[in-house]
Amino acid sequence: MTSGANLSQRSLPRLSGRLLCCYRIAWAVLAFGAVLTSVLSASLGAADPLITLVGVAKSAVLLSVATILFYRRQHDAVAALLALAFLTWTISSSHDLATGAELAQLLDRCRFLLFALGVLFFPDGRVQRGRTEPIVLATASAFLVGIAETLRLLPSNLFLPLAIICVLAAVGSLIARFRTSTNYALRQQVKWVALGLIAGVCLILGARAGSAVSGSTSGSMPLLWEVLFQLGIIIVALGFLVSLLRFRLFDAEAVISRSAAYAALTIALVATFGGTEAAIENLGQLYLGMNIGSISGAMAAAVAAVLLNPLHSRITEWAENRFQPDLAQLKRDVPDLLARLGKGSSSRHLCNAVLLQITNALHAKRSAMVLDGVVVASEGMSISIAQHWNLQPLLEHPASSSCERTDLLFPVRLALGGAGSDAPGWILLGPRPDGTLYRREDLDAVRSVVPALQQGLVVTRHREALDISINRREKRFRTEIRRIHARLSALERQPVERRSRAPSPAAPGAMPQGRTIGKAP
Numbered sequence: 001m002t003s004g005a006n007l008s009q010r011s012l013p014r015l016s017g018r019l020l021c022c023y024r025i026a027w028a029v030l031a032f033g034a035v036l037t038s039v040l041s042a043s044l045g046a047a048d049p050l051i052t053l054v055g056v057a058k059s060a061v062l063l064s065v066a067t068i069l070f071y072r073r074q075h076d077a078v079a080a081l082l083a084l085a086f087l088t089w090t091i092s093s094s095h096d097l098a099t100g101a102e103l104a105q106l107l108d109r110c111r112f113l114l115f116a117l118g119v120l121f122f123p124d125g126r127v128q129r130g131r132t133e134p135i136v137l138a139t140a141s142a143f144l145v146g147i148a149e150t151l152r153l154l155p156s157n158l159f160l161p162l163a164i165i166c167v168l169a170a171v172g173s174l175i176a177r178f179r180t181s182t183n184y185a186l187r188q189q190v191k192w193v194a195l196g197l198i199a200g201v202c203l204i205l206g207a208r209a210g211s212a213v214s215g216s217t218s219g220s221m222p223l224l225w226e227v228l229f230q231l232g233i234i235i236v237a238l239g240f241l242v243s244l245l246r247f248r249l250f251d252a253e254a255v256i257s258r259s260a261a262y263a264a265l266t267i268a269l270v271a272t273f274g275g276t277e278a279a280i281e282n283l284g285q286l287y288l289g290m291n292i293g294s295i296s297g298a299m300a301a302a303v304a305a306v307l308l309n310p311l312h313s314r315i316t317e318w319a320e321n322r323f324q325p326d327l328a329q330l331k332r333d334v335p336d337l338l339a340r341l342g343k344g345s346s347s348r349h350l351c352n353a354v355l356l357q358i359t360n361a362l363h364a365k366r367s368a369m370v371l372d373g374v375v376v377a378s379e380g381m382s383i384s385i386a387q388h389w390n391l392q393p394l395l396e397h398p399a400s401s402s403c404e405r406t407d408l409l410f411p412v413r414l415a416l417g418g419a420g421s422d423a424p425g426w427i428l429l430g431p432r433p434d435g436t437l438y439r440r441e442d443l444d445a446v447r448s449v450v451p452a453l454q455q456g457l458v459v460t461r462h463r464e465a466l467d468i469s470i471n472r473r474e475k476r477f478r479t480e481i482r483r484i485h486a487r488l489s490a491l492e493r494q495p496v497e498r499r500s501r502a503p504s505p506a507a508p509g510a511m512p513q514g515r516t517i518g519k520a521p
Helices: 002-008 018-044 050-072 079-090 101-120 130-148 159-180 184-214 221-245 249-288 294-306 308-325 325-341 347-362 383-387 391-396 442-500
Strands: 368-371 372-379 413-418 425-429
Touching: 002 249, 002 425, 018 050, 018 079, 018 383, 050 221, 079 221, 101 130, 101 159, 159 184, 159 391, 184 221, 184 249, 221 368, 249 308, 294 308, 308 325, 325 347, 325 442, 347 368, 347 372, 347 425, 347 442, 368 413, 413 442
Parallel strands: none
Antiparallel strands: 368 372, 368 425, 413 425
């Protein structure tokens, strides 16, 4: 059992010694070739100067990404595979090469091998037993087929479909790791890579498809396809760079949500414009017997402009619910939580429950809530430690900015309001686990629940004040009742004491005491 567990947890070795030396030599050779290719491509020029400029920009981005990965993650095997892949991609994706086409094709095959393995082992180089080995063998076989085809040793055209299948299998393995992993950082890294791959590959495939459809037609279309192709390569490289450097990992959902919203909005507007223009033109020909021409385009543009705001709000709401479920849940659940707890809970319990929801939604490292100059709730640290934080600036300047980036413990401060009292309240938020702060959408989500929190605190604190008043009155009543009971007890004891001190009446025929009975004289 132990050996099986160890096999399932195998990973690529860290680069050191001879492996590191070989990686440095290969990186230096490929970097020199990439720089030389980029310079020659820019100097020879292309049919359009803008295409040359876009190619130079793509080469600069790929070289920068490879250099950053080389210096920042030099001992990481996955970063090494991707850095070498981007360098070879810089050479193979250039057009006007000084060397022959055969060398460029060989480098393209090497780029495929390095890139597929980098995606397969991303991000920590873990080997998934029973899933990774077949894909590695298939990738190596496709690479050998591509080399044989390039050297004309194998008369076939199987490399391209085999390469696509291997890359899709590597991406599928990465998706399976994302679904089964409980590591939040790894899931965020995969989200960044998925965003780069989806956007970049869609642009690359769209450029290739558009170029194949348009053919060799003159005009601006070939330039557009070339720009989209180079932009797709840049986006793929940047997605891997951000993920491996773990730069703003917690913003992946926001970027994905915004990208999906813009893409859906663009498609909806284009479809609305095209459908409306076609419908108006057909109706004009049917009923008016004439070609409306530019009038249909103007009317379709007007319809699209009218539908812009409703479509934007609907699509943005859909994208946030789909790709940012934490913020959507915060906005949806906190009012219900406050309505449920506000009837019988204390203000401290209410603050603890709401602060837990805010901390989980924003993935804050620590947080606290201050009411009347006292820390009443905290997450990620004890209240006693949070109480030692300097509250004096908040008390002295209650109208200060809601965000103080100079504070290391709680860099973000959101004003909560009086909550029924003159002293202000505050929501204090620490940084995320990666040290980054929050976006405007995150803070807006917290501000959206602040009015409900204020109302809940007003109700609970009013009820607490009423309970305190009632308790004080009951305490006074109990004190008065005890006093009255003591006085009644004292009055009841007085007749008993008087009767005990009073002389008992003489019996009939009894002689008075103190007198002697003698004989009659």
